[in-house]
Amino acid sequence: MKGFKYIIGLTLLAFGVKAAYEGKNIVVLDEKNFQKEVMDIAQVNVVVFYNKEGANERLSKEITTVSEKLRGFVKVGSVNCDIEDNESLCDIEEVTEHPQINIYIPAPADDGSKGVIKKARVVYKGIKKAKYIAEYATSNIVSLVAPITGGETVTNSKINFSSFLGVKTYPKLILCTDKPETPLLFRALSLEYFGKLLLGEISNTETELIEKLNVQKFPSIFYFEIGSDVPILFEGKGNHDNIVAFIEEREKIAKENAEKAKEEEKQPLFDPLPEEIKSQEDLLKCINGFGVCAISILSYEPDFEESVKQHNEEIEILKKLKEQNKKIGGPFKYAWINSVEHGKKFIKDFDVPDMLPVFMIINGKKKVYRVDRGAFDEESISNFLKDVRMGRGRFFSYKFDPQLDNVKDEL
The missing domain is CATH 3.40.30.10 (Glutaredoxin)
Known part of the structure; x- marks a missing residue:
């Protein structure tokens, strides 16, 4: 019977040692993490070193209280010196009694380097009650404010x-x-x-x-x-x-x-200026490439002042639409065709109104298009594009290959 009680006693003692000085806010320290958790940080640390004789239930409760009351202010940890791998750590930290409480406090570097802090070790010799341990620890929280x-x-x-x-x-x-x-x-x-x-x-x-x-x-x-x-x-x-x-x-x-x-x-620098379609290659690149081709059919004659003024106003509208499209991550690629030089067949094939300018979209992958028959201004075109994105309105299919003819060549 005595032997049985002895075994039970050892079991309880082992359990007590394992459970001592552990808790939600107590870091279990060892040779591997001591440097990182204690010496490499600027915070104040309260560390209790113990062995089986130091598995003091009363002090364990006091340390747990300190860890709870000072959470966020002071870091609390424990080292079990009975673990073989921790023996050298306990020697380095000059543990001479069990349990022993060391307070690690921030101090200026020896060479006075700015932005550098070292940790000083102080063996706590005060009353081993949570109130007094906490007071001593917080009194060493220096201000770097x-x-x-x-x-x-x-x-x-x-x-x-x-x-x-x-x-x-x-x-x-x-x-x-x-x-x-x-x-x-x-x-x-x-x-x-x-x-x-x-x-x-x-x-x-x-x-x-x-x-x-x-x-x-x-x-x-x-x-x-x-x-x-x-x-x-x-x-x-x-x-x-x-x-x-x-x-x-x-x-x-x-x-x-x-x-x-x-x-x-x-990403390449964003250019708000819409591209001018000048060749068949340009046209197919816009229609068949990634995204939806948004084409404006304009009438631009650079030799006439009124035409230049109107053209600049139209390009400004397209620039704003292109910038807005970028902001919302829209699918549209903006381009324009000068009907004075190109597009007679293109206009006829896609049933584009004679009254220019005209805005339209073409989805080459789906082989569908839609012409905006409203006013050529930012608000009207924006509403048209919103309807397109929402799937509202009628789209027309086409089976032909879009062609960009050259008016000057025809003449």
């Missing part, structure tokens, strides 16, 4: 607004506040986003800046994308989760916009 002034000068303690926005490397998050001290949340965010986001703070005494940003209440938080001076107001409840979600959403939008811009750079 830049005080911002509306003045033109830059001092060691303050940076002017334009200089702050002028930093092209990172997006910015600015807090407008009526409090004399930087809030703990913003101090913690400045460490969490170290090297990713610049955080600044504007006091309510900076009246010109407050008016410039149209601040309606305190506190107010504004986000600025990289290279932008346009403020984006955070409108949620000012807690850690909501602010982080807001930042992540802005980062996602910025990334999508950057990818879109990169794709657009690969």
